[in-house]
Amino acid sequence: MRSLLWSLWSCAALLLSDVLATYHLRAGDPQLIAAQSYAQTRNNGRPPARNLNPSKTDSQCRSRPMDLVFIIDSSRSVRPGEFEKVKTFLAHMVDTLDVGSEGTRVAVVNYASTVKIEFLLKHHFNKPDLKKAISRIEPLAAGTMTGLAIKTAMNEAFTEQSGARPRSKNISKVAIIVTDGRPQDQVEEVSAAARASGIEIYAVGVDRADMRSLQQMASIPLEDHVFYVETYGVIEKLTAKFRETLCGLDPCAMGHDCDHICVNSNVSFYCKCRNGYVLNADRKTCSLKQAKAELVEDPCKCEARLAFQKQTQVALQQLTAKIERLENMVGRV
Template sequence: TSGLMCYEFTFLLTQLQKCKSGPVDLVFLIDSSRSVRPHEFETMRKFMIDILNTLDIGLNATRVGVVQYSSQVLQLLASLDAMVKNINQIIPLAQGTMTGLAIRYVMNAAFTAEEGDRPKVPNVAVIVTDGRPQDRVAEVAAEARERGIEIYAVGVARADMTSLRAMASPPFEDHVFLVESFDLIHQFGLQFQDKLCAIDLCAERKHDCQQICVSAPGVFICDCDEGYTLNEDKKTCTHMDLCNTVEHGCEHQCVSTPGSYYCVCPEGQQLQEDGKSCGTCKSANIDLVLLINGSKSVRPQNFELVKKFVNQVVDSLDLSPHGTRVGLVQYSSRVRTEFPLNMYHTAEEIKAAVMKIEYMEKGTMTGLALKHMVENSFSEAEGARPASRNIPRIGLVFTDGRSQDDITEYAKRAKEAGITMYAVGVGKAVEDELREIASEPVEKHFYYTTDFTAISNIAENLKLNVCPEESQGEIEVKDPCACESLVEFQQATMSSLEQLTQKHILSK
């Protein structure tokens, strides 16, 4: 038997305008069981020919195949210049109604490359039947739809509506048709022509646009996200280097990112509030809690990169019991405090603990992690300094995907609680979620990269430190207990004064 065949009509020019649907691979499955009477089968022939005469058929346009089924399947044989003749010569099989068998045949034989099916071209099957299938159709039809075949189910007279809905693609109001008799089947033909002409090639995913597909009737064009330009192949996109196209104003260096840019400073200096100039302000003390995503989408090898990212951040901080404190929380489908703020006091201790963390490998409950951070991580019980001491509280969320729960409430509560929030995303992280988590100005607190291997660059440019004059953490800095050298100096001075007094050198 021959598979899906292409027929070019050079005859029967009608007054109907040809449907410019773009490339489509179309197969008719026609019921030729014994319940279909001879005059009804003749009406079905005319129905197919009428539809074919409205289509733009050709090697690079619409390709058409016809399959009749009963208790067996028969693929129609025809030459390019004799399709109508061959349709008129179909002899009904006049047996049972094995619709499931027909669908499987179309899926496994007709819509294959060997039989003429084209990649990235919509596959459309039209099933016409007048009875209830004698075999199972739901499972095989679902499999066909999963393979990208769009199925129209047309029932005539005695057809079973439940079976039609089990076969058809959703939405059913566009793909299921029930007509009273074969004489009225042309009504479906008119509606089908309209729908076929309006096939959304983007929605059918029959395109190879790298970023954005814009659909028009029968055609599509590719476009790019903001910050990218379309290449000459009209499909792929290239990241625009905004540093070379805008007045960025960076004092030292401009780094371009997709759709944006940021400024960086030389080693030993920090980016100032204006996001452009550099300064040498000393780090203030902070309470920092990191929330890292340990979901299965991260993958074990990337989780090791995440831990190295955390340790790079730790290396940039001035850690001590009376200085900066760091706590770490891992989250997936649940949340686990790996260590609280008051557990480790040196960079070496924290980095060793980070490398021992075990990967959780489950879901992505970012909202639950934010709730845990707000309610637990910054509590005095877990080592956060009292709010009255005005030590800046900073939360950093690292994620690689969309949250499976709502983040809105606790992203808002965190900022209302005075926590400065940073959001770092990689890969499939959702920009809108990251921006919702980040504190204002968002551009200063939001970082994203497409590749895990690039997160080390983020760690180098991430400025979590707060200048003393910008915070009110001086209370902690000026804690006399932390100024051991000053206390020693004062004690030594008092001792010397007492000795001099005893020798009457300073007596009145």
């Protein structure tokens, strides 16, 4: 019996060590970025894009507060008239949002061979000012440095100094990329880093857009984050689809720090623990309930054997708790 228990414990310990080495990572670690990139590669086989036939959406639907950054391609392939349609799409998107300092904040990153932040999240807190700022955006012409644009958005547009809310407020961070070409730089690693930092990425491809690059940039599931339209002439049809999508954003869907379960109360969220666990004082993490081990009475009254049984049961309980927490962490990646 003792040899069997020790064998089980040894195997479980080895499994735990391997899982910890693979998944016990903090956001921003190079290993987590690699994991994000690997997850993306595995999902590239899914149906990557949806040709849209948007249905009517609920006019009473209100988008949840977001820090929203548009990343728009204005390279040479985007003709002046087409770029105007992109700006119209952005203006219509603004109309669907609950813009405000406590609601949705909007920024625009414009890119070609260079990157220009047109305005930051802290600059405009009402729709008229936002739409005027959008109307003044001019194309940058040459090049398609999409990776550089994503990096700039992550490092400069999504910072608290630029108007993004702190992580503790659990405000969703969303980037919508609009492009019609193939990036001239690498997008996979920088996109994985952005996603690992908590940014949800939607990729919109138009006409000649490279589908593989869209897949590498977007969050998963790809079928919900990659869109394609044949021409800029119909890009405005995306407005209804995004309205439907963004209205469905749940503060529990991303950015929360609950160890086990996030409960959305429509006003805020709170954390709960699974059966057998208690919520700690930080109101986010969970600990295994302290329970008395049920010991089988040993006829020989051998205290050493009873102590071993108790020690083994406690160790297995702790191991089970760790494995469940790791499974929860893996599910978030």
